[in-house]
Amino acid sequence: NAGVTQTPKFQVLKTGQSMTLQCAQDMNHEYMSWYRQDPGMGLRLIHYSVGAGITDQGEVPNGYNVSRSTTEDFPLRLLSAAPSQTSVYFCASRPTGGYEAFFGQGTRLTVV
């Protein structure tokens, strides 16, 4: 049972490049979320999904896209990377009707 798996762990992008951060969970959780963590701030919600085919924006969605074609996977796409997107990104999942959150190991992204 791997839990929540994020790839890659580290990434350096040039301004304007695009990329996809992968997130997969093997716990059959309906709810999945993406957060970013910046120094001096709490984790902030980027996008979330309540099930396959259903996604919605969080607190800081600009510059990011998501899709949820399967229960297991919830990728986060950066359309045109900007230095302001330098951050640590966490994916999380939780079961239907439950509150306990399971986090991935994080992706440390630097945009130069």
Add this chain to the structure above:
Amino acid sequence: KNEVEQSPQNLTAQEGEFITINCSYSVGISALHWLQQHPGGGIVSLFMLSSGKKKHGRLIATINIQEKHSSLHITASHPRDSAVYICAVNGGSNYKLTFGKGTLLTVNP
């Protein structure tokens, strides 16, 4: 929107000391979480509670719903406890968490 405040922001202790980290929130919640993040590491859930008290080894978490306050205690602290401790709450929607900014704990040998 729920506001989550943690105190202190930074805490330095000597090995063996008793540690308390506090968390206050502004609006009624469904559940409160205490999370741990080691430097450069992922986020691990320590506790989830909606009332009373929970204990895992040297860690104890308490919550007072009426006062909208929770505490995380570490007894007999150890250098391996050095980490950021994050408080987070579920409001009305169980897929949205509001996070505090974290408390950086350093335990010196």
